[in-house]
Amino acid sequence: MVLKMTEIAIVGGSGYTGGELIRILEKHPHVDIKYITSRKYADVPIEKVHPNIRDLNLIFQDLNPKELDVDVVFTATPHGASMKIVPEILETGAKVIDLSGDYRFKDMATYEKWYGMDHIAPLKAVYGLPEIYREDIKKADLVANPGCFPTGAILATLPLSKEKLVDNVIIDSKTGISGGGVTPAENFHFPNCSDNVIPYNLTSHRHMPEIQQELGLYSKIKVSFTPHLVPVIRGILTTSHSFLNIYDSSDIESKKEYLLNLYKKQYKNEPFVKVLENGEIPTLNAVRGSNFGHIGGFEIDENGRLVIISAIDNLVKGASGQAIHNMNLICGFKENEALESYGMRP
Numbered sequence: 001m002v003l004k005m006t007e008i009a010i011v012g013g014s015g016y017t018g019g020e021l022i023r024i025l026e027k028h029p030h031v032d033i034k035y036i037t038s039r040k041y042a043d044v045p046i047e048k049v050h051p052n053i054r055d056l057n058l059i060f061q062d063l064n065p066k067e068l069d070v071d072v073v074f075t076a077t078p079h080g081a082s083m084k085i086v087p088e089i090l091e092t093g094a095k096v097i098d099l100s101g102d103y104r105f106k107d108m109a110t111y112e113k114w115y116g117m118d119h120i121a122p123l124k125a126v127y128g129l130p131e132i133y134r135e136d137i138k139k140a141d142l143v144a145n146p147g148c149f150p151t152g153a154i155l156a157t158l159p160l161s162k163e164k165l166v167d168n169v170i171i172d173s174k175t176g177i178s179g180g181g182v183t184p185a186e187n188f189h190f191p192n193c194s195d196n197v198i199p200y201n202l203t204s205h206r207h208m209p210e211i212q213q214e215l216g217l218y219s220k221i222k223v224s225f226t227p228h229l230v231p232v233i234r235g236i237l238t239t240s241h242s243f244l245n246i247y248d249s250s251d252i253e254s255k256k257e258y259l260l261n262l263y264k265k266q267y268k269n270e271p272f273v274k275v276l277e278n279g280e281i282p283t284l285n286a287v288r289g290s291n292f293g294h295i296g297g298f299e300i301d302e303n304g305r306l307v308i309i310s311a312i313d314n315l316v317k318g319a320s321g322q323a324i325h326n327m328n329l330i331c332g333f334k335e336n337e338a339l340e341s342y343g344m345r346p
């Protein structure tokens with residue numbers, strides 16, 4: 001039973017994921033937003049930065065992590081920055097949900113190799129993908145919220161790895177521009193990204209080892225990953241390509257049915273994963289603004305290539321919505337509290 005309002009703080013509240021945390025949490029019946037921090041906008045009302053969120057009478061504050069006397073802190077800060085503040089916040093007794101990559105890796109050498117920096121404060125954390133770690137999240141002090149690409153990729157491929165159906169998977173993802181955060185970069189300049197598709201980090205994106213870490217827990221699957229920037233504001237559409245170990249060209253329809261049933265079984269009790277049937281193919285604008293992930297496709301071509309598609313909103317299921325799902329689990333709230341809304345379409 002919930003006895004009192006849960007007090008929360010958002011560190012890095014001026015960023016895109018910070019704005020989404022405020023937008024969603026403001027409607028949460030058991031949560032009181034006590035602090036929203038920003039170094040750049042200290043003493044500025046939040047609507048100056050997030051003009052979609054009005055009348056909350058909240059101002060950004062530039063606070064020391066030790067001053068955050070709340071129950072739960074969301075650190076919506078870049079990797080490298082989170083590791084400098086998370087240990088101090090944990091010392092206050094607050095639970096921490098970190099949205100950066102700093103605590104997602106079980107192996108520090110992998111983190112240091114792919115993020116190109118030393119980890120100054122390794123800590124035990126639970127990987128915050130509720131579809132895999134629900135029970136561990138409920139007991140966690142520190143949750144490492146998954147990366148946006150890994151969320152879509154892992155959901156689209158997990159049953160294949162669990163059943164050892166494929167040896168290699170190619171994850172091809174298209175991402176909206178908000179994935180890059182508020183800091184301008186050349187690719188995000190309007191004339192560069194509009195009317196364009198920009199592949200990047202073809203074989204070297206730091207989300208590849210994260211996807212590998214999680215899918216590799218069940219089989220010897222090898223993950224390849226390439227992201228593409230597409231001219232949309234939010235959303236990640238992922239195509240998971242793989243060749244079935246068990247493939248022979250007979251009876252493709254019954255193999256497709258088997259796979260669909262496998263995914264339906266995997267996600268049947270999941271509040272935010274919808275497995276689309278009858279050949280329906282996920283699209284971005286069906287999930288935009290929502291915490292839902294859609295999975296569909298389940299086609300097999302004549303060469304035995306299996307194609308599964310997932311769609312998520314990078315800022316919601318890929319970041320802030322998933323972080324709030326994790327908070328709901330930690331605090332014993334209804335899992336979908338404040339997260340029930342469907343996507344915005346068109």
Ligand SMILES: NC(=O)C1=CN([C@@H]2O[C@H](COP(=O)(O)OP(=O)(O)OC[C@H]3O[C@@H](n4cnc5c(N)ncnc54)[C@H](OP(=O)(O)O)[C@@H]3O)[C@@H](O)[C@H]2O)C=CC1
Pocket residue numbers: 011012013014015016017018037038039040041075076077078079081099100101146147148178179180181182183314315318319
């Ligand atoms: N955008 C996305 O789709 C996703 C983002 N993430 C991750 O979530 C985190 C936040 O992302 P996002 O909101 O997009 O990022 P933004 O760049 O939009 O915002 C991050 C905020 O953190 C603050 N900040 C920056 N550097 C530091 C620092 N050294 N110390 C303290 N605060 C700092 C800034 O606020 P100020 O300068 O005002 O203090 C900034 O507004 C990142 O780790 C990102 O990789 C994860 C999944 C998806």
Ligand SMILES: CC(=O)N[C@@H](CCC(=O)OP(=O)(O)O)C(=O)O
Pocket residue numbers: 099100101146147148149175176177178179180227229
């Ligand atoms: C479009 C764009 O630049 N996307 C970012 C998404 C990364 C992100 O948000 O990083 P974490 O989830 O690891 O924190 C990128 O590819 O680096």
